[in-house]
Amino acid sequence: MQQNLYLYNSLKRTKELFTPITPGYVGLYLCGPTVYGPPHLGHARPAVVFDILNRYLHHLGYKVRFVRNVTDVGHLENDADEGEDKIARKARVEKLEPMEIAQLYTDNYHEEIEKLNVLKPSIEPRASGHIIEQIAMISQIMENGFAYESNGSVYFDVVKYNATNHYGKLSGRVLEELIAGAGEERRELEGQEEKRNRVDFALWKKASPEHIMRWPSPWSDGFPGWHIECSAMSGKYLGETFDIHGGGMDLLFPHHECEIAQSVGATGKDPVRYWMHNNMITINGQKMGKSLGNFINLSELYAGSHKLLEQAYSPMTIRFFILQAHYRSPLDFSNEGLKAAEKGMKRMLNAKALLPKLKTSATSTSKISDVIDSCYEAMNDDLNTAIAMASLFEGARIINSVYAGTETITAADLDSLSKFFTLFVEEVLGLKEEALGDDSSVDGLMSIILELRKDVKAKKDFAASDKIRDMLLALGYKIKDEKDGATWTRE
RNA sequence: GGUCCUGUGGCCGAGUGGCUAGGCAGAGCUCUGCAAAAGCUUGUACAGCGGUUCGAAUCCGCUCGGGACCUCCA
Numbered sequence: 369m370q371q372n373l374y375l376y377n378s379l380k381r382t383k384e385l386f387t388p389i390t391p392g393y394v395g396l397y398l399c400g401p402t403v404y405g406p407p408h409l410g411h412a413r414p415a416v417v418f419d420i421l422n423r424y425l426h427h428l429g430y431k432v433r434f435v436r437n438v439t440d441v442g443h444l445e446n447d448a449d450e451g452e453d454k455i456a457r458k459a460r461v462e463k464l465e466p467m468e469i470a471q472l473y474t475d476n477y478h479e480e481i482e483k484l485n486v487l488k489p490s491i492e493p494r495a496s497g498h499i500i501e502q503i504a505m506i507s508q509i510m511e512n513g514f515a516y517e518s519n520g521s522v523y524f525d526v527v528k529y530n531a532t533n534h535y536g537k538l539s540g541r542v543l544e545e546l547i548a549g550a551g552e553e554r555r556e557l558e559g560q561e562e563k564r565n566r567v568d569f570a571l572w573k574k575a576s577p578e579h580i581m582r583w584p585s586p587w588s589d590g591f592p593g594w595h596i597e598c599s600a601m602s603g604k605y606l607g608e609t610f611d612i613h614g615g616g617m618d619l620l621f622p623h624h625e626c627e628i629a630q631s632v633g634a635t636g637k638d639p640v641r642y643w644m645h646n647n648m649i650t651i652n653g654q655k656m657g658k659s660l661g662n663f664i665n666l667s668e669l670y671a672g673s674h675k676l677l678e679q680a681y682s683p684m685t686i687r688f689f690i691l692q693a694h695y696r697s698p699l700d701f702s703n704e705g706l707k708a709a710e711k712g713m714k715r716m717l718n719a720k721a722l723l724p725k726l727k728t729s730a731t732s733t734s735k736i737s738d739v740i741d742s743c744y745e746a747m748n749d750d751l752n753t754a755i756a757m758a759s760l761f762e763g764a765r766i767i768n769s770v771y772a773g774t775e776t777i778t779a780a781d782l783d784s785l786s787k788f789f790t791l792f793v794e795e796v797l798g799l800k801e802e803a804l805g806d807d808s809s810v811d812g813l814m815s816i817i818l819e820l821r822k823d824v825k826a827k828k829d830f831a832a833s834d835k836i837r838d839m840l841l842a843l844g845y846k847i848k849d850e851k852d853g854a855t856w857t858r859e
Numbered sequence: 860g861g862u863c864c865u866g867u868g869g870c871c872g873a874g875u876g877g878c879u880a881g882g883c884a885g886a887g888c889u890c891u892g893c894a895a896a897a898g899c900u901u902g903u904a905c906a907g908c909g910g911u912u913c914g915a916a917u918c919c920g921c922u923c924g925g926g927a928c929c930u931c932c933a
Contacts, residue, residue, distance in 0.1 A: 401933080410933040539928080540862065546929075548861090594931085616933040617864090647864085648927065655926070656933095692882070693872060698865075698926060705871045708883035715882080718896085746873095754873050758881035765898090772890090772898050830892055837894080848896050855896090 371428055375612075376696060376750045378620065378643040379538055383750050386642065388611050394430045395610035396422060397602040397640075399619055400492070402439040403473035404458050406665045407480045409649060409701065410616075410656055416687055417646045417695040417751075418614045419486040419798060424747055427796050435605050436489040437598060438477075440470035440496045441581060441591055456580045466581050470496070480666040483683035485798045491605050495597035499583045502592045502600040505634050506571045506585075514633035518562040520574030520588030524629060526567045535567075535629055538643060539621035543567065569626055571596050595626035602639065603631065613640040617647055646695045651676065652702050664701075678703045681710065684802050688713040691753040691797060716757075717801055718857075719764035720793055722771050723786045729776035734766045736781040740788045753797065763789050814845065818854050821847075 373386045388394050398418045401411055418436075425432045459466040474494075482488070495502075506522055509515040514529050515522050526535050530543050546567045570593035575582040582589045602610060608631070615624065624643065631639035648655070651662045664674045672680030689709035693699045739762050746755035763785060769775035770782075777785070793799050817836065824832040837847045840856070848855050 399933080402931085408933085412933085414933050541929080542862085545861065617927060618933065621862095621928055622930095646933080648933075650926075653925075658932090689871085696864095697872080700871075702871075704869095704883080708871060710883095712882045722897095752873075754882095755880070758873070761881055768897055769899095774898055825892090828892075834893075846895075849891075849894080850896075851890080857896095 371744055371748050373424075373428065373748050374750055375642055375644060377641075378645050379640070384642070386611075388430065389607075389609065389641065392429070392431060394425050394432045394612065395606035396425070396432055396434045396612045396614070397598070397606055397610065398434070398436045398489070398613075399598060399615035399623070400436040400438050401473075401477050403470045403477060405473060406667065407473075407477045408656075408666060409651070409664045409669060411477070411481065412484060412666060412686055413649055413690055413695075413699065414614065414616050414646050415481050415486045416484055416690045418644075419484075420691065420695075420751055420753060420796070421612070421614070421644070422487060423796050423798060424751065427791075433491070433606065434487075434489045435491045435493065435602060437601055438470075438474050438492060438494045439597060440467070440474065440494050441499075441597070459580065467496070470494075480670075483666075483670065484687050485684070485800060487798075493601045493605065495592065495601070498597065498601050498604070499585075499592065501604050502596045503572075503585050505596060505600045505603070505630070506592075508634040509571065509630060512633055512636075514629075515571055516564065517587050520590065521562055521570060522572040522587055522593075523563050523568040524571055524593075524626070524633065525564060526569070526629065527565050529629055529633055533629070533632055536625065538628055539625045541621060541625065569593060569595065569622065571630070595623055596630060598623070599627045599630040599634070599639065602627075603635070608635045608637045609639060609641065611640075612642045612644060614644045614646070617645040620645055647698045650698060650700045653700055676703075679707075681706045682802055684799060685710045685713060688716075688799060691799075692757060694750075694752055694754050696750075712761075713799065716760060716764055716793065717799065719767040720789055721801075722767050723782075723789060726767065726770050726777065726782055728779040728782050730778065732777045732781045733769075733775040734777070736766070736777070736785045736788075739763045739766070740784070743788075743792060747796070756792070757797070760789065760792060814856050818847070818856065821854065 374383045375386045376382070377384045396418070398414065401407060422432055422434050456466055458464075458469050462469065506515065509524065510517070510522065513525075515524050526543065527547075529535055535541075535543055536546075547565060572585055572587055572590055572592060574588035574590040579591070581591055583591060602613065613624070613627075628639060631637065650656065651664065654660060654662060656662055656664070662676060664676065666683075666686075668674040669677065669681055669686060670683060672678075685706060689701075689706055690699065692709060692712070739759050742762075743756045743759040746752040746759060749755075766775060766777070766785070767789075770777045817840070821833050821836045824836075840847055844858055846857050848857070
């Protein structure tokens, strides 16, 4: 842990040196998916971004407890669905048990996200499995006088809370302005009349008769409010105050603001020391939205089956593409951008594969420590993966040059470059060659074929050697004739 | 309407007072039976208009785009 890691803290609006509460240990919480539909492109960015944080903290020697929740109790719909929650609605439409839907999309999420080589969280709590904890927390908030019951529902009293605390400290919202309202366009939520103030938010909602997802509570048969699960579960597994809480920028308000209010309302303590938010993605410069027809599911992306996609893009290409941008900048997905990422990634992984083949010399023409240092410097500066990757490409340039014989490297430098490059690419950035389902016999078969091809080439029978190359290419095996003989890769 | 972020070369995308980001694409060369790969060389960009400064893509103001949140959303 020699490195000083600086992270941008949304709460302070500045970069801060990261110091954990308990030396050597980090508690990390990430808002996970609401499992009412297939995972889409929007899910990929926070998953990958916070995977990098998780991996880098590990790399620095911290023991990380990484908690990522699954929201399977649904959230209120505010429009035509009249308070029916998302999962319940989906269940009705698809004629399934609500938990069947949640299970299906939870599995689906795991499947698609793991393809991006995202490490699993240490704990993945489900909201439905923590109803008791949520009820306990709501009771605590009520006891402390920051919540009230109204017609079987419980609301957080934002105005009362703000008298002694600061509601808006994370998002920069001003309570008076929120109360004044956002103009005529603002729609009135169902149940508004039960609240003392329009800014109050639900901790517990009484279920309407047709509402199929419900649990018993001291107040009514109902379901927890939008924000309470994260507060209850992060508190349970990471403590009343923990190190880092992550999520998309869209969750900053109201979700994370309300989390703070709830936790302070219940425990009197600030729940989180470092709040981190990733920026959003756009598609061809436009925001992704269901109504805009540019909502791309991960499975469609991997298969290239969406109408906006010119080809399939592998999960590793997506990962590489996401890492080429800084996590707090918006990122635009386009065919051109993704194709460039695909090629760039190949270049990086090819260089890594060349490392064992390099010959050493008495001197080095490049300073290897510069490459390594600049990489760490970039990561320590709020996880600037874009610059870290630029350093890795400088490493790739050196590797290629040594391989081509235009540069030299000492045995000691090669050793440190190999260790560093492999470690950074594979373990920190989590980039790897994608499995193509080969078994070991392919190696043997290929060497036989290349040996035979070498013979016909020696006889200058280029028609035959080209035919072999073309036929192998048709199968997905690409032959490269180099000065020391032919090599092959899978396309 | 309010609050906040943002606008970089053909494309993506770092940087944020003086010093080459990087990737992809393009051009030339080397290598090569051809191809591929690789290497070398090459581009002089910072929305517009003002201002501050010895010096601004970088700070300030205005204008015009794009986006986020304010309402379920990653």
